[in-house]
Amino acid sequence: MQARMNDIFEPLKGLLPERYLNRECLQRFRYDDILFYRLKKDLKGYPRGTVFWQGGMLHGFQRIKRILNLAEGIRRHFPGRFYLEEKMDGYNVRIKRINSRLFAFTRGGFVCPFTMDRLDELVRVEFFDRYPDYTLCGEVVGPENPYNSEPVDYIDEDIMFFAFDIKDREGRSLPLTDRYSIFRETGIQAVRRWGPYTSSDIDMIKSVITELDQQGREGVVIKSADSEIELKYVTLGSCIRDIKATAALFPELPGGFYMQRLIRILAIVDEFGIKLDEETKLTILDSLLGPMMKTIEHLRRGDQLKEFFRIRVNRKETIDALIRHLKSIGMNARVVSVERAGRHYLVTFYRIYTRGARIMRKRLTGQGFYD
Amino acid sequence: MQARMNDIFEPLKGLLPERYLNRECLQRFRYDDILFYRLKKDLKGYPRGTVFWQGGMLHGFQRIKRILNLAEGIRRHFPGRFYLEEKMDGYNVRIKRINSRLFAFTRGGFVCPFTMDRLDELVRVEFFDRYPDYTLCGEVVGPENPYNSEPVDYIDEDIMFFAFDIKDREGRSLPLTDRYSIFRETGIQAVRRWGPYTSSDIDMIKSVITELDQQGREGVVIKSADSEIELKYVTLGSCIRDIKATAALFPELPGGFYMQRLIRILAIVDEFGIKLDEETKLTILDSLLGPMMKTIEHLRRGDQLKEFFRIRVNRKETIDALIRHLKSIGMNARVVSVERAGRHYLVTFYRIYTRGARIMRKRLTGQGFYD
Numbered sequence: 111m112q113a114r115m116n117d118i119f120e121p122l123k124g125l126l127p128e129r130y131l132n133r134e135c136l137q138r139f140r141y142d143d144i145l146f147y148r149l150k151k152d153l154k155g156y157p158r159g160t161v162f163w164q165g166g167m168l169h170g171f172q173r174i175k176r177i178l179n180l181a182e183g184i185r186r187h188f189p190g191r192f193y194l195e196e197k198m199d200g201y202n203v204r205i206k207r208i209n210s211r212l213f214a215f216t217r218g219g220f221v222c223p224f225t226m227d228r229l230d231e232l233v234r235v236e237f238f239d240r241y242p243d244y245t246l247c248g249e250v251v252g253p254e255n256p257y258n259s260e261p262v263d264y265i266d267e268d269i270m271f272f273a274f275d276i277k278d279r280e281g282r283s284l285p286l287t288d289r290y291s292i293f294r295e296t297g298i299q300a301v302r303r304w305g306p307y308t309s310s311d312i313d314m315i316k317s318v319i320t321e322l323d324q325q326g327r328e329g330v331v332i333k334s335a336d337s338e339i340e341l342k343y344v345t346l347g348s349c350i351r352d353i354k355a356t357a358a359l360f361p362e363l364p365g366g367f368y369m370q371r372l373i374r375i376l377a378i379v380d381e382f383g384i385k386l387d388e389e390t391k392l393t394i395l396d397s398l399l400g401p402m403m404k405t406i407e408h409l410r411r412g413d414q415l416k417e418f419f420r421i422r423v424n425r426k427e428t429i430d431a432l433i434r435h436l437k438s439i440g441m442n443a444r445v446v447s448v449e450r451a452g453r454h455y456l457v458t459f460y461r462i463y464t465r466g467a468r469i470m471r472k473r474l475t476g477q478g479f480y481d
Numbered sequence: 482m483q484a485r486m487n488d489i490f491e492p493l494k495g496l497l498p499e500r501y502l503n504r505e506c507l508q509r510f511r512y513d514d515i516l517f518y519r520l521k522k523d524l525k526g527y528p529r530g531t532v533f534w535q536g537g538m539l540h541g542f543q544r545i546k547r548i549l550n551l552a553e554g555i556r557r558h559f560p561g562r563f564y565l566e567e568k569m570d571g572y573n574v575r576i577k578r579i580n581s582r583l584f585a586f587t588r589g590g591f592v593c594p595f596t597m598d599r600l601d602e603l604v605r606v607e608f609f610d611r612y613p614d615y616t617l618c619g620e621v622v623g624p625e626n627p628y629n630s631e632p633v634d635y636i637d638e639d640i641m642f643f644a645f646d647i648k649d650r651e652g653r654s655l656p657l658t659d660r661y662s663i664f665r666e667t668g669i670q671a672v673r674r675w676g677p678y679t680s681s682d683i684d685m686i687k688s689v690i691t692e693l694d695q696q697g698r699e700g701v702v703i704k705s706a707d708s709e710i711e712l713k714y715v716t717l718g719s720c721i722r723d724i725k726a727t728a729a730l731f732p733e734l735p736g737g738f739y740m741q742r743l744i745r746i747l748a749i750v751d752e753f754g755i756k757l758d759e760e761t762k763l764t765i766l767d768s769l770l771g772p773m774m775k776t777i778e779h780l781r782r783g784d785q786l787k788e789f790f791r792i793r794v795n796r797k798e799t800i801d802a803l804i805r806h807l808k809s810i811g812m813n814a815r816v817v818s819v820e821r822a823g824r825h826y827l828v829t830f831y832r833i834y835t836r837g838a839r840i841m842r843k844r845l846t847g848q849g850f851y852d
Contacts, residue, residue: 372769473550
C-alpha cells in the first residue's frame, strides 16, 4: 500500500524521493523551534535514523559488521593497513550544529533530551566553531546514562563522550588520519586507538584484545586506513557482562540474544586457545541463570519487572522531557527520586517491562501455552 | 492470493471447503496404490497434518499446551479428576486401517516408510480387527529411530510403540477410561499412567514427577477424566538431555530453543525448591557448551555438520523409501552401512545439516555479518 504524501512532509520535498514522504517511513517531531523528521526504517541510500529538517539532513549512522574469528576476519577483509579503535559500550550519538545550535541525535534519529542537557559538558564546542558543517559521531559511555544500566568498570559515576567518526556535509566519513588530527587539534576526546597494522601483525593485535579484556573493556572496531571497511570484534569478558546485565530481562529479549553471546564466547575460546576452567564456566552460567532465577521468582509472585537507572542533569525540565522521550520510543519509565548533587540533579528512575513480563508471569502462575 | 482449484484435488471435493483445495494448503503424495493429501498448515477446524484420501480423512493430532508451574497449572485447569500419563520422547504416530491395510502417519501427515516397515511388530492388529474405524495414537520410542538420535535410558536398542489416545471415526478422542479398557482388552501397550487425582493431590503428583525424573523420563501429560483438557509438563532432567542432544546442532535451531529449556529448568528449580549445586550447574553448562564447542571447532576447520542415526528394518527397499521420505520433509540423509542383524537389517545413516551450518562456517572463517 502506497501512502499518499501528506502536507506535513512538504518541507522535505527534494531531500528524499517523494515515494518515501509518508508516515510509514517518517516520523515528525519537534525539538524547541525545529521540526525534525526521522527515518523509521532502512531505505535505499538512507539508513534508519537518518534525520531531515527544512533544508537539511543528517545520514543515519552506518551499521557495522561483526567478525567471530579475529585472525581470519582480518586476513579476509584487510589487504592493506588498518587501525584498531576501542569499541565502547554506551549509546551512539551524532552531534551536529543546526541553526547555530548543537543537536545530539541517537542512533534511531531522535533528539535525546538527556544528551542535550549535558552536551556542553560532553564536547568542546570549538570543534563546531572550526568545522561548522561536520558531524561528530561517538559514544556516550558511563554508568549513569538512561539507556544501559550495565556498570562500566572504568567510569565510577556519570558519563563521558568518546568520538570515533567525523562526517562531512554529505554524510561521508573523513579519512581516518584526518579524523585523528582533527581530534588532536580541537581537543575532542576520542576512543583509544592502536596501529596502523597489517594482517601480519595478528599476534600484536591479539595481545591488544587480551589486554582490553583484562581491563574489562568491550572490544574493538577495526578500521581500514584507506577505505571505509569497518568490522567489530568483542572480548570474552564483554560477552559475559552482556549476559549478566540483561539476563534479568530475559522475557523481553529474543532467545537468540544469549545464544549469540555464547557463540561469541566459544569462538574466542577456540581462537585464543583458552581453557574454559570450572570457575569461568560457573561465572558464565551464574551470569545467565542467576538473574533469570531472580526474575522467575519475582514474576511467579506477581511482581513487576523493573530496571533501575540513575542519571545527572542540569535542568529539572530535562527529567520530564526524557521520560516523554523514552515513552515515545516505547519505554515505560517512572521517576523515583530527584536530588541535588553539586551542580547537577541526581535522578533515579526505573523502566517497567510489561509485554514479555506479562506473558512470562502468566506462564509461571500456571497458564498453559503452546510452544 | 486465492489459488485456483486444481484437478488433482478433485477427489477431496466435499471433504474440505473448496477454498482450501490448492497447493498452498495441501500436498499430494502416493503410498503404494493410495493417493494421500496432507494439510501443510493449520486451517480452521483442521490441524496441520490432517490427511485426506478419496472418501476419507484423518484429523491431525492436536497440539498440547505446556505448563511451567505444576501446582498452579493443575489448580487453574483441572477442577475435577484427572490422570497423569507418561510423556515419552519419540515421535508421534497415528495408526489407521484404510482399505483393510494399516497406515502409520507422522505428525506432519506423511506416511513414514520406516514405521510402515515395522508396524506389525509395533502394534497388535487385533485392535483394528475389533475396532476397524478407530485410530490408534501413540509414540514410537527408542534409540534406533530415524527422527531423534537422543539416547533413551530405558530402551537399549530398537524401538517400541506406546499408545496414548484412541480417536473415533470423526476424529474425537474416546473418554479416558474407555481408552484404558480398550488398551487392556486388546493388549495394546499404553504409556504408564497414574491417577485419578484431584488438585488436592499435588504432593503425590510431585512425587510421581520426581520419580520419573530419577528414572530419566521426560515428563507427563495431565489429562482430565471427563473433558478434553490435556497439558504437558516435563522433568528437569529431560530439559538438560534436550539441550545436550541438540546443542551440537545449534546453527540449525532457533536460539529460543535453548532458552526455553533453561526457563523450564529454573521454573522447576523454583517450584520444587531444588538447590542448583555446582555439579548440576556444570552439567547444564557442559550439556550446552560442550557440543557447541565441538561444532564450532568442526565448522571452523571447514567440516560438515552431521548427525548419525541407526535403525532396524525388515525390507531393504525401506531404506531407499525412508531416505526419499526424509528428503521430502527437507532432510538430507545418506546411508553409511547396511548389515544383517537377526531378522532385521541394521542401517546406519547420517543427516547433513547445510543451511545453518554453512552460515556459521562462514562466520567462523572470518566473514563479517550484521547481527
